[in-house]
Amino acid sequence: MSRVPPQRPGNGHPPEDQVVETRVVPSRADVPAPPESFGRGEPTKPEQKPDDPQKKQEEEKPPLYKRPWFWAVVGMVVIVIAVVGVLWYLHAKGKLSTDDAFIEAHVTNVAPRVAGHVLEVLVTDNQQVKAGQVLVRLDPVDLQQALESANSQLASAKNQVIQAQKQVGVSEAQVAQAKADVTAAQANATQANEDLKRYQSADRRAVSQQQLDAALAAARSTRANLESAQQKQTAAEAQVTLSQAQVATAGDQVTRAQVAVNQAKTQLQYTVVHADQDGRIANLNVSVGDWVQAGGQALMAIVPRDVYVIANYKETELKEIHPGQRVTIRVDAYGATLNGKVDSIQSGSGAAFSLLPPENATGNYVKIVQRVPVKIVFDQSALSDSQYLLGPGMSVVPTIYIHDKDQQQ
Numbered sequence: 001m002s003r004v005p006p007q008r009p010g011n012g013h014p015p016e017d018q019v020v021e022t023r024v025v026p027s028r029a030d031v032p033a034p035p036e037s038f039g040r041g042e043p044t045k046p047e048q049k050p051d052d053p054q055k056k057q058e059e060e061k062p063p064l065y066k067r068p069w070f071w072a073v074v075g076m077v078v079i080v081i082a083v084v085g086v087l088w089y090l091h092a093k094g095k096l097s098t099d100d101a102f103i104e105a106h107v108t109n110v111a112p113r114v115a116g117h118v119l120e121v122l123v124t125d126n127q128q129v130k131a132g133q134v135l136v137r138l139d140p141v142d143l144q145q146a147l148e149s150a151n152s153q154l155a156s157a158k159n160q161v162i163q164a165q166k167q168v169g170v171s172e173a174q175v176a177q178a179k180a181d182v183t184a185a186q187a188n189a190t191q192a193n194e195d196l197k198r199y200q201s202a203d204r205r206a207v208s209q210q211q212l213d214a215a216l217a218a219a220r221s222t223r224a225n226l227e228s229a230q231q232k233q234t235a236a237e238a239q240v241t242l243s244q245a246q247v248a249t250a251g252d253q254v255t256r257a258q259v260a261v262n263q264a265k266t267q268l269q270y271t272v273v274h275a276d277q278d279g280r281i282a283n284l285n286v287s288v289g290d291w292v293q294a295g296g297q298a299l300m301a302i303v304p305r306d307v308y309v310i311a312n313y314k315e316t317e318l319k320e321i322h323p324g325q326r327v328t329i330r331v332d333a334y335g336a337t338l339n340g341k342v343d344s345i346q347s348g349s350g351a352a353f354s355l356l357p358p359e360n361a362t363g364n365y366v367k368i369v370q371r372v373p374v375k376i377v378f379d380q381s382a383l384s385d386s387q388y389l390l391g392p393g394m395s396v397v398p399t400i401y402i403h404d405k406d407q408q409q
Contacts, residue, residue: 101311104392170243193222
């Protein structure tokens with residue numbers, strides 16, 4: 001469009017404030033000719049632009065894999081991976097590790113030795129205790145009465161011993177008296193026999209028949225008295241033996257009564273439950289007022305500080321494991337690594353000592369590599385200096401350095 005300048009009025013032109021628009025029609029020479037393919041259904045080619053030098057240079061660059069520096073970098077990466085792999089293999093070849101390992105300990109289960117009511121519980125959960133420390137007190141009333149009864153029986157048995165000993169003295173006196181009677185009867189019998197012999201050897205005219213009969217009766221009487229005295233002596237000696245046997249029996253009763261007293265004292269001492277070893281209280285299962293049975297359910301457990309590791313290695317790895325080899329132990333709970341050494345190897349697989357051992361004498365048998373428990377002990381310095389609390393059941397990952405020589409201490 002073009003704007004026509006205003007014309008003056010009265011000359012056949014529009015007034016000044018009226019704008020006349022005119023349309024410019026392009027000439028045929030200004031319209032580009034259609035392509036030859038126009039109207040014949042052929043696609044039109046895009047208009048060719050002048051070549052871009054930068055784009056042309058990018059199209060002329062070779063691909064990445066054809067560039068020399070690419071293969072240099074690839075070669076260096078391969079060399080680095082190979083070196084790292086060889087170093088890792090050489091490093092791992094001298095070690096055996098397993099995650100089938102747990103901490104164990106010789107845990108003491110504390111149970112009462114006598115029955116009774118619990119009067120006091122002097123420890124709490126997870127408390128550190130020393131050997132000999134009092135843990136629980138039971139009611140001692142019944143056992144104190146039993147001790148008093150045993151002491152009374154002991155005193156009675158001792159009195160019986162004294163009486164039996166006195167009876168032995170009396171019996172011995174009776175034996176002495178019986179021996180004296182025998183001696184007197186022996187003398188009388190001898191005298192009577194001598195008189196009888198004189199009367200019998202004398203002239204018949206000098207001794208009357210009455211005197212001879214009297215001498216004969218006296219000899220027989222004294223002989224009977226002698227036999228009676230001898231029998232009394234035998235009886236007195238038997239009484240001495242019986243009295244001595246009574247003394248021995250009374251002594252045995254004293255011994256039994258003394259044993260009963262000692263047992264009652266021991267039972268009374270058992271009302272105070274002590275710790276058998278140093279450690280930490282675990283699984284506390286007793287309260288004041290509970291009735292406990294002798295040898296029944298454990299009141300608590302004491303976990304010692306000296307723990308160890310049971311690592312279940314494959315049986316095919318045992319040829320490389322020997323006591324004394326150095327071990328590093330990583331504790332999963334803390335992520336810390338402690339030092340230790342191989343202590344011993346169990347004589348048999350873990351399955352062989354399980355509650356239900358496998359029965360391989362069956363028709364369908366599948367061979368499975370068994371695992372054998374290996375005991376690993378911590379270094380004492382590692383346990384004493386360790387700030388970590390270790391207990392049974394905690395998972396660890398031990399690594400045995402199989403090229404270390406045995407260094408048993």
